[in-house]
Amino acid sequence: MNLSSQAKTMKPFLQPLYQVYKAVLKNPKYRWMAIAASIAYLLSPVDLVTDFLPIFGWIDDGLVATLLVTELSQLLMEKRRPQAEEPLETQTTVTV
Numbered sequence: 001m002n003l004s005s006q007a008k009t010m011k012p013f014l015q016p017l018y019q020v021y022k023a024v025l026k027n028p029k030y031r032w033m034a035i036a037a038s039i040a041y042l043l044s045p046v047d048l049v050t051d052f053l054p055i056f057g058w059i060d061d062g063l064v065a066t067l068l069v070t071e072l073s074q075l076l077m078e079k080r081r082p083q084a085e086e087p088l089e090t091q092t093t094v095t096v
Contacts, residue, residue, distance in 0.1 A: 031071055038068035 024030045041064050051057035 025071065031075065035068060035071050035075075038064050038071070042068070 025034060042061065047057065047060070049057050049060045051061075
């Protein structure tokens with residue numbers, strides 16, 4: 001069984017999980033919980049797949065790190081977007 005056929009067999013199982021993941025992270029409270037859980041997982045010595053397995057042990061850490069970076073970057077972009085869209089009339093200016 002090659003990799004593409006394995007991926008096709010896993011898609012029906014992973015697609016609903018991905019949809020739930022996207023729906024849950026739209027709520028800011030859950031987004032912060034995912035960020036906190038990602039940091040805790042990366043710092044904790046407990047691992048889903050041990051790092052003794054050369055490739056598979058690093059994949060789960062990489063996926064969690066990717067989740068963390070993605071959520072933090074989206075959060076920062078959302079915080080910056082309202083500042084960039086603020087009209088010039090409402091910006092305060094200081095005259096000296």
